[in-house]
Amino acid sequence: MEALRTFFGPIDIWQILSSFIFLIAIIDPFGNIPITISMQQKGIKIHAGRVCIASLTILMAFLFLGEWILKLFGVQIEYFAIAGGFIIFLMALEMILDITIFQNDKLEGELSSASTIVPLAFPMYAGPGAFTALLAITAEYSIASLCISLLLCMLVLYLVLIGTNWLTKYLGVTSLYIIRKFFGIIVLAIACKLMFGNLAAIF
Numbered sequence: 001m002e003a004l005r006t007f008f009g010p011i012d013i014w015q016i017l018s019s020f021i022f023l024i025a026i027i028d029p030f031g032n033i034p035i036t037i038s039m040q041q042k043g044i045k046i047h048a049g050r051v052c053i054a055s056l057t058i059l060m061a062f063l064f065l066g067e068w069i070l071k072l073f074g075v076q077i078e079y080f081a082i083a084g085g086f087i088i089f090l091m092a093l094e095m096i097l098d099i100t101i102f103q104n105d106k107l108e109g110e111l112s113s114a115s116t117i118v119p120l121a122f123p124m125y126a127g128p129g130a131f132t133a134l135l136a137i138t139a140e141y142s143i144a145s146l147c148i149s150l151l152l153c154m155l156v157l158y159l160v161l162i163g164t165n166w167l168t169k170y171l172g173v174t175s176l177y178i179i180r181k182f183f184g185i186i187v188l189a190i191a192c193k194l195m196f197g198n199l200a201a202i203f
Helices: 002-008 013-027 033-041 048-072 077-097 117-125 128-139 143-162 164-202
Strands: none
Touching (some): 013 164, 048 128, 128 164, 143 164
16 A cells, blocks of 8 residues: 555645646647647547546556666656657647647548547547657646546546537637636746756756
8 A cells, every 4th residue: 555655646736737737838739739639620520428438548658668668778868858848849839839849740631430549539639749748747747647637538528528619609719819828838838848957957
């Protein structure tokens, strides 16, 4: 019991809040609303529950196995956090400046309602960006807090998926654009914290 408590670490409300805001910005359910609408317009049925369960399963698996994978390759978590912070920094620039740094062809090809889990759960929501962010912040947040944050992120994602049309109608494109910019600034600040904080820890 004590070993499990040590592994998962303490549950800190501020860690949960901070990591939730960070992860929801990376997963970016609001920013991906146009893609979801485009899929629906093509007659593709979005199974919100399946997408969220698949995304949570993938992210939880990476949360628990990611550090082991790093040890397998002999990479310290601090170095990965710095590298991850740099990638997240570039992602934040995409969100703020409306530029394309990472090429993305995940929605090319024919899609059917049965295949929505693949482009949506992976790699859109539980993709490389989320993997990098999740593993990078394990250097500063407890596993328990991150698990709760992921559950909250999936709850928000579920609500966004089932309410996509409502959000677009009542919030409007401009409001969604402002939300994306706001999250972009938050991600940029946390990316800087990851890079410089872990550089200080190393040196």
